[in-house]
Amino acid sequence: MADKGTYVEDSYERDTRYIPTRITADGRDGFAVEPGRYRLVVSRACPWAHRTILTRQLLGLEDVLSMGVCGPTHDSDSWTFDLDAGGVDPVLGIPRLKDAYEARPDGYKPGVTVPAIVDTTTGQVVTNDFDQIVRDLVTEWTEFQRPDAPDLWPDALREEIEEVSGLVYEDVNNGVYRCGFAGRQESYDRAYDQLFARLDWLEERLSDADYLVGDQLTLADIRLWPTLVRFDAAYHGHFKCNRNKLTEMPALWAYARRLWHDHDFGSTVNFEHIKSHYYGVHTDINPTGIVPKGPDLSGWEVR
Ligand SMILES: N[C@@H](CCC(=O)N[C@@H](CS)C(=O)NCC(=O)O)C(=O)O
Numbered sequence: 001m002a003d004k005g006t007y008v009e010d011s012y013e014r015d016t017r018y019i020p021t022r023i024t025a026d027g028r029d030g031f032a033v034e035p036g037r038y039r040l041v042v043s044r045a046c047p048w049a050h051r052t053i054l055t056r057q058l059l060g061l062e063d064v065l066s067m068g069v070c071g072p073t074h075d076s077d078s079w080t081f082d083l084d085a086g087g088v089d090p091v092l093g094i095p096r097l098k099d100a101y102e103a104r105p106d107g108y109k110p111g112v113t114v115p116a117i118v119d120t121t122t123g124q125v126v127t128n129d130f131d132q133i134v135r136d137l138v139t140e141w142t143e144f145q146r147p148d149a150p151d152l153w154p155d156a157l158r159e160e161i162e163e164v165s166g167l168v169y170e171d172v173n174n175g176v177y178r179c180g181f182a183g184r185q186e187s188y189d190r191a192y193d194q195l196f197a198r199l200d201w202l203e204e205r206l207s208d209a210d211y212l213v214g215d216q217l218t219l220a221d222i223r224l225w226p227t228l229v230r231f232d233a234a235y236h237g238h239f240k241c242n243r244n245k246l247t248e249m250p251a252l253w254a255y256a257r258r259l260w261h262d263h264d265f266g267s268t269v270n271f272e273h274i275k276s277h278y279y280g281v282h283t284d285i286n287p288t289g290i291v292p293k294g295p296d297l298s299g300w301e302v303r
Contacts, residue, residue: 011178012178019104019128022136031126035144037119037121038118040067040133041079043071043277046114050225058149068084070082071083072280073280077096079112092120100125105124115128115133152222157218161213161219168198168223175194176235178194178195179195180235180241181239192241196244203252206254229260230274232245253299257303260300269300271297279291
């Protein structure tokens with residue numbers, strides 16, 4: 001399995017041990033927010049990285065926090081900069097993200113994952129905690145955000161954002177992985193039921209609302225959307241999440257397309273990377289590595 005997790009009684013359990021250091025305005029962990037100092041490393045295939053890509057773009061942080069993009073497929077040494085000239089990241093000067101993890105003095109063991117933010121002055125990964133990265137981009141990088149940046153984590157909505165995001169994380173973001181990587185029928189059945197019960201709940205919630213919490217875009221939407229955009233392209237087939245497609249849930253489908261168009265989420269999506277990563281890298285569940293031609297994803301372009 002290429003994702004960071006283990007099996008407990010044949011049920012997939014995500015490894016959530018992250019590097020604890022943070023990049024903050026006051027630099028309390030030794031890493032102060034500073035334009036041009038850090039590089040966000042992502043893959044356009046990865047939903048966890050996608051949340052940091054969306055947040056960086058919405059807040060207009062592109063010029064102060066550069067981004068390195070790994071190729072969608074890799075071997076057991078994990079993510080490489082094979083899309084770049086000479087197979088080397090032009091800023092970090094390394095061929096593999098692993099090199100920046102291994103540069104850390106503490107010999108961090110849990111595995112090489114994206115997203116990761118690398119300190120260009122030392123070449124070391126500072127953080128790989130997607131949720132903390134997203135929150136810190138919102139709260140610690142304020143000085144460098146574009147003047148009309150949206151408030152993605154408003155005080156008045158935080159409690160509800162936490163609650164909804166927690167349910168979405170457990171049942172949907174991670175739920176699709178628990179379906180796909182289940183090692184036993186009962187584990188799969190349980191994850192599948194939990195996933196679709198939550199999608200039904202979300203469908204209901206969005207039937208008379210434009211956003212998940214309040215009437216504005218928030219971190220709750222950023223939590224959900226990267227899973228939705230991968231649903232028909234990857235999870236429906238590869239992870240056997242096939243009660244129905246996203247396109248068959250009218251409110252969720254309309255919501256997902258609204259964010260694609262109205263908030264320019266679409267510009268961050270690469271379906272080729274998504275499909276080739278999931279079907280090509282998880283050889284334990286797709287041993288031939290064959291990437292399906294379908295489904296037709298052109299509906300995303302329709303407003
Ligand atoms: N494990 C992290 C998310 C990061 C993650 O699992 N990323 C995957 C890609 S979606 C990864 O980098 N896997 C390692 C690999 O593919 O080698 C979490 O649970 O929050």
